[in-house]
Amino acid sequence: MNFIIDALSWGCLLLGSFLGISGAIGIFSFKEFYSRVQAASVTDTLCVFFIMLGLILQSGFNLVSVKLIIAVGLLWLTGPLATHALVRSAYLTGLKPKLSITRKESAKRGKS
Amino acid sequence: MINEHLPALQVVVPLLAAPICFMIFNNRLSWLFATLVSWLSFAMAILLVMEVRDGTVLHYEFGGWAPPWGIEYKVDILNSYVLLIVTAIAAAVFPYSWKSIQKEIPKSHHRIYLTAMLLCLAGLLGMTITGDAFNLFVLLEISSLSSYTLISLGRDRRALTASFQYLIMGTIGATFILIGIGLLYALTGTLNMADLASRIPALEGSRTLQAAFAFLILGFGLKLAMFPLHLWLPNAYAYAPSAVSAFIGATATKVAIYALLRFLYTIFGSSFSFDYMQVQWLLMPLAIASILFASMVAIFQDGIKRLLAYSSVAQIGYILLGISLVNVTGLTASLLHMFNHALMKGGLFLALGAIAYRVGSTQVKSIAGIGQAMPYTMAAFVVGALSLIGVPLTVGFISKWYLILATLEKGYWPLTVLIIISSLMAVVYTWRIIETAYFQERPAGAAPVTEAPMSLLIPTWIVIFANLYFGINSSLSTDLASRAAIILSGGSLL
Amino acid sequence: MMGLMPVDLIILALCIPLFTAVGIYLAGNSPNVREGITLGGSLLLFLTIVALTPHILDGERPSFELIEILPGLKLSFTVEPLGMIFALVAATLWPINSLYSIGYMRSNNERKQTRFYIFFAIALSSVMAIAFAGNLLTLFVFYEVLTLSTYPLVTHAGTEKARNAGRVYLGILISTSIGLLLPAIIWVWYLAGTTDFTAGGILTGHISGPLLTVLAALFIFGIGKAAVMPTHRWLPAAMVAPTPVSALLHAVAVVKAGVFSVVKVVAYIFGLDLLITAPGIEWLLYIACFTVVAASIIALQQDNLKKRLAYSTISQLSYVVMGALILAPLSLIGASLHIAVHAFGKITLFFAAGSIYTASKKTNISQLNGIGRRMPWTMAAFSIGALSMIALPPAAGFLSKWYLLLGASQQQQYIAMAVIVMSTLLNAAYFVPIIYAAFLKPEDPDQLIEHKRDHKEAPLPMVIALTITAAATLLIFIFPGLALELAQAVGVPV
Amino acid sequence: MPYRYLLIIGLTLFWLLLSGYWTNPLILTLGAASVALATWMAMRIEKKYAFNEKGIAILSKQHTFWPWLFVEIVKSNISVLKCIWMPKTHPISPLIRQLKMQPQTRIARTLYANSITLTPGTVSIEVRNDEVLIYALLEDAMKDLEDGEMGERVYKLEVNN
Amino acid sequence: MFAVTCLAILVVMGIALARAFIGPTIYDRILAVNMFGTKTVLFIAVYGFLTERPEFMDIALIYALINFVGVIVVLKFVERYPPNSAHSDE
Amino acid sequence: MMTLELYNYWVVIFLMMAGFYMLIASNHLIRKIIGLNIFQTSVFMLYISLGKVAGGTAPIAAEGIDTYSNPLPHVLILTAIVVGISTTSLALALVIRIKESYDTVNEDEILEIDRIADEEGSSA
Numbered sequence A: 001m002n003f004i005i006d007a008l009s010w011g012c013l014l015l016g017s018f019l020g021i022s023g024a025i026g027i028f029s030f031k032e033f034y035s036r037v038q039a040a041s042v043t044d045t046l047c048v049f050f051i052m053l054g055l056i057l058q059s060g061f062n063l064v065s066v067k068l069i070i071a072v073g074l075l076w077l078t079g080p081l082a083t084h085a086l087v088r089s090a091y092l093t094g095l096k097p098k099l100s101i102t103r104k105e106s107a108k109r110g111k112s
Numbered sequence B: 001m002i003n004e005h006l007p008a009l010q011v012v013v014p015l016l017a018a019p020i021c022f023m024i025f026n027n028r029l030s031w032l033f034a035t036l037v038s039w040l041s042f043a044m045a046i047l048l049v050m051e052v053r054d055g056t057v058l059h060y061e062f063g064g065w066a067p068p069w070g071i072e073y074k075v076d077i078l079n080s081y082v083l084l085i086v087t088a089i090a091a092a093v094f095p096y097s098w099k100s101i102q103k104e105i106p107k108s109h110h111r112i113y114l115t116a117m118l119l120c121l122a123g124l125l126g127m128t129i130t131g132d133a134f135n136l137f138v139l140l141e142i143s144s145l146s147s148y149t150l151i152s153l154g155r156d157r158r159a160l161t162a163s164f165q166y167l168i169m170g171t172i173g174a175t176f177i178l179i180g181i182g183l184l185y186a187l188t189g190t191l192n193m194a195d196l197a198s199r200i201p202a203l204e205g206s207r208t209l210q211a212a213f214a215f216l217i218l219g220f221g222l223k224l225a226m227f228p229l230h231l232w233l234p235n236a237y238a239y240a241p242s243a244v245s246a247f248i249g250a251t252a253t254k255v256a257i258y259a260l261l262r263f264l265y266t267i268f269g270s271s272f273s274f275d276y277m278q279v280q281w282l283l284m285p286l287a288i289a290s291i292l293f294a295s296m297v298a299i300f301q302d303g304i305k306r307l308l309a310y311s312s313v314a315q316i317g318y319i320l321l322g323i324s325l326v327n328v329t330g331l332t333a334s335l336l337h338m339f340n341h342a343l344m345k346g347g348l349f350l351a352l353g354a355i356a357y358r359v360g361s362t363q364v365k366s367i368a369g370i371g372q373a374m375p376y377t378m379a380a381f382v383v384g385a386l387s388l389i390g391v392p393l394t395v396g397f398i399s400k401w402y403l404i405l406a407t408l409e410k411g412y413w414p415l416t417v418l419i420i421i422s423s424l425m426a427v428v429y430t431w432r433i434i435e436t437a438y439f440q441e442r443p444a445g446a447a448p449v450t451e452a453p454m455s456l457l458i459p460t461w462i463v464i465f466a467n468l469y470f471g472i473n474s475s476l477s478t479d480l481a482s483r484a485a486i487i488l489s490g491g492s493l494l
Numbered sequence C: 001m002m003g004l005m006p007v008d009l010i011i012l013a014l015c016i017p018l019f020t021a022v023g024i025y026l027a028g029n030s031p032n033v034r035e036g037i038t039l040g041g042s043l044l045l046f047l048t049i050v051a052l053t054p055h056i057l058d059g060e061r062p063s064f065e066l067i068e069i070l071p072g073l074k075l076s077f078t079v080e081p082l083g084m085i086f087a088l089v090a091a092t093l094w095p096i097n098s099l100y101s102i103g104y105m106r107s108n109n110e111r112k113q114t115r116f117y118i119f120f121a122i123a124l125s126s127v128m129a130i131a132f133a134g135n136l137l138t139l140f141v142f143y144e145v146l147t148l149s150t151y152p153l154v155t156h157a158g159t160e161k162a163r164n165a166g167r168v169y170l171g172i173l174i175s176t177s178i179g180l181l182l183p184a185i186i187w188v189w190y191l192a193g194t195t196d197f198t199a200g201g202i203l204t205g206h207i208s209g210p211l212l213t214v215l216a217a218l219f220i221f222g223i224g225k226a227a228v229m230p231t232h233r234w235l236p237a238a239m240v241a242p243t244p245v246s247a248l249l250h251a252v253a254v255v256k257a258g259v260f261s262v263v264k265v266v267a268y269i270f271g272l273d274l275l276i277t278a279p280g281i282e283w284l285l286y287i288a289c290f291t292v293v294a295a296s297i298i299a300l301q302q303d304n305l306k307k308r309l310a311y312s313t314i315s316q317l318s319y320v321v322m323g324a325l326i327l328a329p330l331s332l333i334g335a336s337l338h339i340a341v342h343a344f345g346k347i348t349l350f351f352a353a354g355s356i357y358t359a360s361k362k363t364n365i366s367q368l369n370g371i372g373r374r375m376p377w378t379m380a381a382f383s384i385g386a387l388s389m390i391a392l393p394p395a396a397g398f399l400s401k402w403y404l405l406l407g408a409s410q411q412q413q414y415i416a417m418a419v420i421v422m423s424t425l426l427n428a429a430y431f432v433p434i435i436y437a438a439f440l441k442p443e444d445p446d447q448l449i450e451h452k453r454d455h456k457e458a459p460l461p462m463v464i465a466l467t468i469t470a471a472a473t474l475l476i477f478i479f480p481g482l483a484l485e486l487a488q489a490v491g492v493p494v
Numbered sequence D: 001m002p003y004r005y006l007l008i009i010g011l012t013l014f015w016l017l018l019s020g021y022w023t024n025p026l027i028l029t030l031g032a033a034s035v036a037l038a039t040w041m042a043m044r045i046e047k048k049y050a051f052n053e054k055g056i057a058i059l060s061k062q063h064t065f066w067p068w069l070f071v072e073i074v075k076s077n078i079s080v081l082k083c084i085w086m087p088k089t090h091p092i093s094p095l096i097r098q099l100k101m102q103p104q105t106r107i108a109r110t111l112y113a114n115s116i117t118l119t120p121g122t123v124s125i126e127v128r129n130d131e132v133l134i135y136a137l138l139e140d141a142m143k144d145l146e147d148g149e150m151g152e153r154v155y156k157l158e159v160n161n
Numbered sequence E: 001m002f003a004v005t006c007l008a009i010l011v012v013m014g015i016a017l018a019r020a021f022i023g024p025t026i027y028d029r030i031l032a033v034n035m036f037g038t039k040t041v042l043f044i045a046v047y048g049f050l051t052e053r054p055e056f057m058d059i060a061l062i063y064a065l066i067n068f069v070g071v072i073v074v075l076k077f078v079e080r081y082p083p084n085s086a087h088s089d090e
Numbered sequence F: 001m002m003t004l005e006l007y008n009y010w011v012v013i014f015l016m017m018a019g020f021y022m023l024i025a026s027n028h029l030i031r032k033i034i035g036l037n038i039f040q041t042s043v044f045m046l047y048i049s050l051g052k053v054a055g056g057t058a059p060i061a062a063e064g065i066d067t068y069s070n071p072l073p074h075v076l077i078l079t080a081i082v083v084g085i086s087t088t089s090l091a092l093a094l095v096i097r098i099k100e101s102y103d104t105v106n107e108d109e110i111l112e113i114d115r116i117a118d119e120e121g122s123s124a
Ligand code: NA
Pocket: A041, D115, D116, D117, D118, D119, D120, D121, D122, D123
């Protein structure tokens, strides 16, 4: 039983680490701000989730795991808020995203 | 009963009074309250001096925690003497403030001024009285932060940049002090000054101890405006409101010097500071440079406040020179000059504040011909200037005399000559002011000027009178200073 | 007055001029009362000093201590013969000078007369203090008070020119006294542990060799009021002052305070026997000799009467310094006598110059042809003063020069003897032509100044004053007893 | 149950869990004070923005929304990962579009916009009235949003209440 | 295993820091700093397990909150006083 | 080996120098403040690393642990941080007022403005 939980936990931690590194590579390789935000989003969601899950599995059910759950909740709650505020600021102060299709075209296509 | 808690009350009373002062919404009541507190502090300092004059040392442990775990306050002859200086100046400046700030600080900021002054007072007193190195840092920062605030209250917008500059330099200094204290803690595991003192002699060869020493010298050098770390001082004093210049100019650097002395003698011990580290050979050239350089610069100033500020840098040079001579007479001279310079600069800045109140400016040229119009103010200024020069019958003479004696005892007669030359320079820069005020005509079209109000004159003259009293009957100050010097040096210099 | 103790008389002598100053200030609005107070005060002082004289002749040396600033450092007063001579001269000439001032100031409509009389009185008070100074510190303090209190008199005109001259005046006197005299005093104190004036000196056994010469040089040049070249420049600069001030400065108070101090230091600090052992001390004598000759030659080239008198003063002062530095008891008597003798002669000359200016507005020698017929009293007095300067009988100048010459021959100082002879010729060369022109040359109508075409003698108070001083110059020659008796007691232990 | 009490209970539980000191009276008092302060501040926000108890109910009633959202997050994570690791085969096609929002209440719209941002690949830039400006990394992701499943589900939360 | 995770998180933080340095816009920097902050939370949590001091979770939680507030405040500031050079390489 | 063992001091020194450099080299008042903060922070880190006890863990009381690092430096540094925050906020307040009256936060420009004002003042 312990072995299975350990293995699961190790798996979660590894997966989380992989997601984190992927996001990091994303914010490094993507060419502009708005797309980097999406890469950062990866680390803010599943990366956090899996690492914390790994830790929860390790600690078993106690106060610490409750705190871990709270931490995930907190990060998932504040993450999008921060991201939204950031993107909104950037957009409103005039930082233009590089788009594959212009906004007008996009609007047309969207209506069709 | 009260006496038992006196060392704590000395700091706690102004510290607690500060927020109360801010909460009294009536400006006048707030000022009255602050003035009473300053007098109360002065009274407490007098009581403390009387208690320790026979050589007893008062200990006070906060919250019942014995040192080294708790913070200990300690009063002996030396720091009671400094307490006396600080509270005496405060007791004169607070009543003076009311009129002075009416014209120099907007009404809405009066309570900020009073609160910051009380905080500054509390910080300075605490620095003086505390027996804990880290507590010293905290109180240093309390006094510094409030002085930055006070300086920024000046009318000229340059007060803001002056305050900012002082803030940067002061914080660097404080941080250096913090590093030094931290290293000492790392070495000894204690922050209590007495414990530090007992553990340091065993560590003489330690590199870390030397580093701590260097950081502390540098830090206090910045705070006390040791040449060439004095650059913040002239602007800070020049653009601060007059009452602030008087208070800070008379007290703040003195307390920093006191703290430096505590570290040099009590904590590191004179054998480490002077025999091993040979710090006197650092202090002496810097002292000489500051005396000569600052006096020279003072001669060419157009603003009287700046002129007095540079003169302060030179006077700090005298104090450091006395320390660097490493003999009892030199130390006595330094301690005396701390007291005496507080009196002379306090008096001069107060008189200048009275001039600013009537004339509206403190440029040399703007006071032309006011000698007849403001006879009592200008007479006070003249006495203060004579004291600054070191004319006999003023306190300035007493401290210079001891300083000269100390140089002669050491056989460093070129320093004697230096002191005399710099006195001559003081004649030159003060004479310009006196000549302009007395022997030039008021420019045509200038607004008529009348004598300053009593509420400015009386505190000014009390301080000026002290310049004369302690210049003629110097037994109290010299007695305290020489005994403090002997205690401080622990007999090591005898 | 006769019932008073000598010490009381000293205190009176110090206080009377001060109270006079206060009285003048209070009576500032009513010129008659004011001048009455001046005259009354000066007469009272004269009587006080006269009452003191017999005590000194009897060998008493009354003394009292005012305050002790620091252990061994006090303000104290002692009367000895040299001081008595100086005090007597000053106290005698003050009433006469006051009388003269009244005439001069009123007829020339001078400004700020109250201030003038106040500072005059303060200057006299400090002269008394210098004369009776019991130690070097006291001497120094009042030496500086004298400098400062005569500054407003020098710059009385209030013009830019006057202020510039005032700066030269103060600059030289203060910088020499603080820069040289004060170190010398400190040095003495450091060597001997005291600065008390003691017959026979206090330095024997404490210092010798070249350092002794250096110390002597510090004193000779530090006492700038003695106007030994190159410290003489303040004196011609001070000529911008009104004539009664010039008379006071150049005949009584300031210059005499200078040479008095030199003689006092030589006689009571060094002692002749010690100073004669100083290597190269004769070079100081030669500098004084040079000053005598050089100043006389410069005087010869001056057309402005007051300037010529000023350079004559410089030359005559160096007689006194020479007398002290010849280091013979006889020459010391000559020096002491010359202080008194020159005072009466020179004040007569200045009074005459001021009378000429007041009556005719003439300032230059080339304008004086035939003026003796219009102003016979004035020019007769001038002639007597000039005779005294040249040192011809029956004027008193002869006496002092005679003793100088005797002393110089006793010490085989041939250079000094030659200088005395040569300068006598030079003196004659610059005074005799004036007398000749005044009495024997016809008046040149072009030289008469507008509004003063048919002038006669100056106002009566002035004529009375100069007549008295001229008469005194003759009387001292005829009855030299008192002066000689005092001069012979100078430097002799009781 | 009024919103205020829900808040107090929630905050108290939260505080107790974090604190771990359940017996020390001093610390408990301080905790109570913190809860009171936080409630007071929240009620001031409530007065201004009126997240009333209805909003709380929305969050609690439909259990199917949260698992669905989690699955969406996993899916969008994978698609962004592909863009990161295989840019050649999965090129990005960024675009911006304004969408009409189905949800009507403020709390539901907030939930909707936040859900968009929470899923990698899309982010809500600005919410104005009933429209939301969206940036998407991939055209497909934008399409999914236009198809409106997310909006539909949030809307259901709102109306089913 | 915790060590590996710690290391991975440190790598992520390092890359975020690099992005914060590179920019080029201020928003890139804020994004990177925010990411750095959230990963710090993770790191503290994992490090607590690594050193067998799970009490560190409290610190992680507090750090999460501080990081959030910090980012929002900086954004507020940038929004109100947009830097002239915000959108280009400064 | 010394150099690596004392890595914490190297970090402190690096931060200190970086902060100090920023403080000295920058004309921008806000940057000066940031430099000051970095400078102070380096000292905080110095203190905290001084409190490290070999083999000790973070001074949070827990069962089964008996070696803790020294908590005193932490407490002291809490005070110092409060002082630092006060300093920073005061400095920022000053900068705001400087900006209001000079319309710039660049030190060189401020000095230039003052210099021009001086010249006008002396010529007037
Ligand atoms: Na998204």
